Amino acid sequence: MTINPSSLSSSKVAQMLGSQRVIVMIGSGGVGKTTSSVALAVAAARAGRKVGLLSIDPAKRLADALGIRLGHELSVVHIPGASEAGGSLRAAMLDQKIVFDNMVRKHAPSERIAEKILKDPMYIAASTNLSGPLEYMALARLQELVDDPSMDLVILDTPPDTHALDFLGRPNVLAGFLEGKVMSKILKPVVFAGRLGLSGIATMSEKLLGGVTSVTGFGALKKFGEFILLMQEVIEGFHKSGERVIEILKRPSSSFIIVVVPTRASVRSAQHLVDQLNELQYSLDGVIFNRALPNQSHSGHDKLEGTEKEIIKTRSKGESAVISELRDHASRNHRNANLWTISIAEKTEDLCSVDAIVKLSDELMTAP
Amino acid sequence: MKDFDIGNRQLIFLTGKGGIGKSLLTSALALRASKQGLKVQVVQKAAKDHLGALFGVQNVNHEFVDVNKSLSVANFTTGGNFRDFVVKHLKRGSLFETLASNKVVHSFFGAIPGFGELMMLGRLYYMLNLAPEKPDLVIVDSFASGHFLSLMTTPTAVLESGLSGPISKETESVRNFLADQARVGVVLVGVPEDLVVSEMIDFIPQIDKRSPAKLISVVFNRVLHDSGKAFDSDFLARRLAMQKSAMQKWRMFSESDGCKQINHFEVPDVGFIEEPVSEELVETLLKFSGRPLK
Numbered sequence: 001m002t003i004n005p006s007s008l009s010s011s012k013v014a015q016m017l018g019s020q021r022v023i024v025m026i027g028s029g030g031v032g033k034t035t036s037s038v039a040l041a042v043a044a045a046r047a048g049r050k051v052g053l054l055s056i057d058p059a060k061r062l063a064d065a066l067g068i069r070l071g072h073e074l075s076v077v078h079i080p081g082a083s084e085a086g087g088s089l090r091a092a093m094l095d096q097k098i099v100f101d102n103m104v105r106k107h108a109p110s111e112r113i114a115e116k117i118l119k120d121p122m123y124i125a126a127s128t129n130l131s132g133p134l135e136y137m138a139l140a141r142l143q144e145l146v147d148d149p150s151m152d153l154v155i156l157d158t159p160p161d162t163h164a165l166d167f168l169g170r171p172n173v174l175a176g177f178l179e180g181k182v183m184s185k186i187l188k189p190v191v192f193a194g195r196l197g198l199s200g201i202a203t204m205s206e207k208l209l210g211g212v213t214s215v216t217g218f219g220a221l222k223k224f225g226e227f228i229l230l231m232q233e234v235i236e237g238f239h240k241s242g243e244r245v246i247e248i249l250k251r252p253s254s255s256f257i258i259v260v261v262p263t264r265a266s267v268r269s270a271q272h273l274v275d276q277l278n279e280l281q282y283s284l285d286g287v288i289f290n291r292a293l294p295n296q297s298h299s300g301h302d303k304l305e306g307t308e309k310e311i312i313k314t315r316s317k318g319e320s321a322v323i324s325e326l327r328d329h330a331s332r333n334h335r336n337a338n339l340w341t342i343s344i345a346e347k348t349e350d351l352c353s354v355d356a357i358v359k360l361s362d363e364l365m366t367a368p
Numbered sequence: 369m370k371d372f373d374i375g376n377r378q379l380i381f382l383t384g385k386g387g388i389g390k391s392l393l394t395s396a397l398a399l400r401a402s403k404q405g406l407k408v409q410v411v412q413k414a415a416k417d418h419l420g421a422l423f424g425v426q427n428v429n430h431e432f433v434d435v436n437k438s439l440s441v442a443n444f445t446t447g448g449n450f451r452d453f454v455v456k457h458l459k460r461g462s463l464f465e466t467l468a469s470n471k472v473v474h475s476f477f478g479a480i481p482g483f484g485e486l487m488m489l490g491r492l493y494y495m496l497n498l499a500p501e502k503p504d505l506v507i508v509d510s511f512a513s514g515h516f517l518s519l520m521t522t523p524t525a526v527l528e529s530g531l532s533g534p535i536s537k538e539t540e541s542v543r544n545f546l547a548d549q550a551r552v553g554v555v556l557v558g559v560p561e562d563l564v565v566s567e568m569i570d571f572i573p574q575i576d577k578r579s580p581a582k583l584i585s586v587v588f589n590r591v592l593h594d595s596g597k598a599f600d601s602d603f604l605a606r607r608l609a610m611q612k613s614a615m616q617k618w619r620m621f622s623e624s625d626g627c628k629q630i631n632h633f634e635v636p637d638v639g640f641i642e643e644p645v646s647e648e649l650v651e652t653l654l655k656f657s658g659r660p661l662k
Contacts, residue, residue: 029512030387061563121525264643265391265418272416297603304600307593311639312601318640348606350562 012340014365016285017044020255022146022248023155024282027259028269032290034059035351035360036259036344037157038066041089043361044153048085052145053077055157056138058093065352070095072102072137080358090151092141099137139245146248255285260326262289262319262343271329278334286340287326288364293319294345342367374505374584377553378496381508381581383516384557385564389589393557393635394509395422395645396653402439403647406504409495410441413488417443419509424644449487457494458534485522486539493542496551513571520546520579546580553584560588560611560618569621572630583630586622588615591634 016023017040025040027033034057041053058070068075074090082088104123105114117123138156145154248254256277260270270287277284293315301312327341344363349356374380380397382390394410402408409432412419420428423435430448432440454464496502510516523543527536546552554575558568568586575583592599592608599605622630635653642649 028386030385061566121528124525261387264421264641266387268421269416269418294603297601301601307636308599308601308604311592311604311637314639318642346603346607348603348610352563 011366011368012286012338013040013043013342013367014047016255017047017049017153017365020253021153021251022142022254023153024249024254024256025155025157025259026256026273026277028266031259031261031266032344033057033259034062034157035357036257036288036290036364037155038062038091039357039360039364040257041091041155042079042082042357043365044155045079045082045087045089046085046358046361047365048087049152050087050150051089052148052151052154053089053091053157054138054141054145054154055091055093056159057157058095061352062357063093066091066354066357068093071098072141079354094138094141103137143245143248249282252283254283256282257285258287258330260287260289261291262293262322264318264322267322267326270326271333274326274330274334284330284334284336284339286342287330289319289323289341289343291346292323292343295343374553374555375550377551377584378504379492379506379508379552379581380584381510381516381552381554382557383510383513383554385567386512388557388559388564389635390557391418391422391509392641392645392653393555393587393589394507395419396650398435398439398441398505398507399423399645399647399650400654401505401507402436403650406438408439408505408507409503410439410507410509411444411492412442412509413444413446413484413511419443421643422645444488444491446484446487449484449491452494453487453490453538457490457498457538482518482522482525485519486526486535486542488519489523489542489546490538493538493545497541497545513567517574517578520575520581523580543580547582549582552581554579554581556583556586558586558588559590560614562610562614562617565614565618565621569617572621586630586632587635588618588632589635590637592637 023040025033025037034055037053037055041051044051052074060070062068063070066077068077068091070093072092072094074092077089077091079087079089101118104117142154142156145151258270258273260266274284293312297312298316298320301309301316304312323341323343327339330336330339342364344360344367347356347360351357351360374397382394382397384390391412394412398408398410410419410423417428419441420426420433423439423441425433425435425441427433428441428443430442430445432442434440451464455461492506492508495506511519523539523546526539527543556568556572556575558564572583572586592604592611594608594612599608618632622632636655638649638652
């Protein structure tokens with residue numbers, strides 16, 4: 001690995017990008033997590049590293065601008081200055097529905113059943129927000145990329161909610177409903193000998209299912225049984241990759257970064273993420289505050305008048321307060337003496353272009 | 369510009385991209401309505417409560433917590449909604465005991481696609497139609513755009529997938545209720561930024577086509593007041609330029625033939641939101657370009 005001398009900066013972000021193998025970005029929705037992930041990946045590629053980027057939160061316009069196809073295949077992204085430095089960027093934006101459909105095709109016992117499921121209105125409605133297979137795919141891809149010797153650094157952009165850590169900390173989060181093979185024992189006869197009807201269930205001495213059908217009807221039970229058996233294949237794979245991924249993520253060469261905006265609401269959910277990281281024993285290396293009041297605006301609001309003064313003044317005061325609150329919370333609750341925080345000014349232009357992302361990546365690299 | 373008026377509607381869903389102020393708007397609307405004497409219940413369904421702090425109350429979970437005499441807030445869970453459905457609605461407490469005490473059955477329901485969404489909608493239906501004490505208004509601090517569509521399309525999906533039993537019967541009532549435009553409406557929240565406005569323009573026809581509940585208005589949050597005089601702050605001046613370009617795009621869309629003349633309202637940028645939301649802040653936010661909320 002070669003590092004572009006011009007990018008050899010002493011900033012903490014530059015150090016992290018130069019030395020780590022895995023970076024996991026976490027944060028709640030709408031804080032610019034995907035944009036920050038892409039910008040860090042671009043910065044690392046321009047500093048000479050061979051970077052893989054996995055996003056579970058596809059930003060369509062950004063993907064279009066960078067030429068990334070939605071799905072689970074990696075696309076090569078051409079970044080000015082990267083190949084000169086010996087670096088490269090390959091990125092995948094995992095689209096929930098595409099990934100889910102592929103899973104169904106792969107795991108369904110027959111093509112006929114796969115088609116039946118894909119056409120099911122319930123499946124269609126639910127497949128956009130049932131995240132299990134997507135997470136499984138993300139973990140499997142993460143592992144592949146980390147194991148790929150031609151890859152120096154893998155950046156993972158996680159789903160946008162406070163559950164983000166669940167799939168890292170408890171890969172069995174979805175396995176609850178399987179309880180080993182219990183579900184399959186109960187449901188297989190229902191699914192594959194559906195004609196037995198309710199009496200069939202009774203002979204299985206599972207009166208419970210009789211209770212279930214009194215709420216959902218028998219057709220529903222059979223339908224969901226099929227679905228769950230299908231999911232079981234997925235979940236078993238998920239289990240296997242989950243354990244190994246946890247081992248990878250706990251290595252010293254893996255870093256977690258929280259992305260947040262300096263508002264009370266966002267900082268509150270970030271504090272929760274700090275606690276979760278601590279509880280699950282993952283490291284926390286840094287915090288990126290996006291959409292912050294630009295530095296030069298913090299001073300000089302005395303010269304402003306009226307609403308203008310009010311907006312800038314309250315933001316300056318409020319943002320400084322929540323930034324230090326989060327910093328305090330993190331240093332109190334997560335023992336990392338080297339925790340860094342950087343603020344990225346709110347942008348007043350469209351960030352969906354290679355040029356804008358390159359500019360942002362420079363800002364991240366040089367932030368004090 | 370017409371006033372931002374939810375009419376006599378009883379159920380309002382707020383949706384929009386993450387991080388643009390849905391919760392803030394939810395709390396402002398709820399505080400205003402309760403001050404006007406309505407009995408208001410605010411509902412969210414989130415991994416972690418994010419409304420309590422805005423109302424200044426703690427430990428908000430599935431059971432309603434009182435903010436004041438006429439306002440309460442809850443964070444619904446699928447399990448809680450399911451229990452309420454079986455126990456309160458179907459009046460079969462013993463059945464629930466059998467079902468809920470079994471881990472496998474519990475997990476089974478959790479795994480059914482769309483089950484959480486259906487239970488959520490069913491619970492809202494129950495609150496406004498069947499509960500012994502009905503509120504005047506329920507405001508749902510709802511999901512971000514994509515997930516919101518999943519929520520809204522669930523009843524139709526359930527009905528089309530050929531289910532039977534009580535769930536199917538109830539689902540039909542729920543869907544009819546959501547489609548009652550005199551009682552139910554959707555408010556789309558956005559900010560005057562290019563990317564957000566583009567997403568809203570893509571999203572609106574989807575609501576129209578796929579959701580039984582219809583859009584009643586669009587609210588732009590964090591709007592800078594354009595007095596015509598140039599801003600002294602360079603940062604705000606650049607933001608205003610961006611806002612103008614985004615709003616131009618919005619106007620072109622909202623005045624186009626394909627769009628059914630959607631009203632939009634502007635909530636001023638106040639810089640930084642302190643919690644809990646104060647009465648003065650509600651006044652400022654809901655002034656809507658100088659006109660009070662009806």
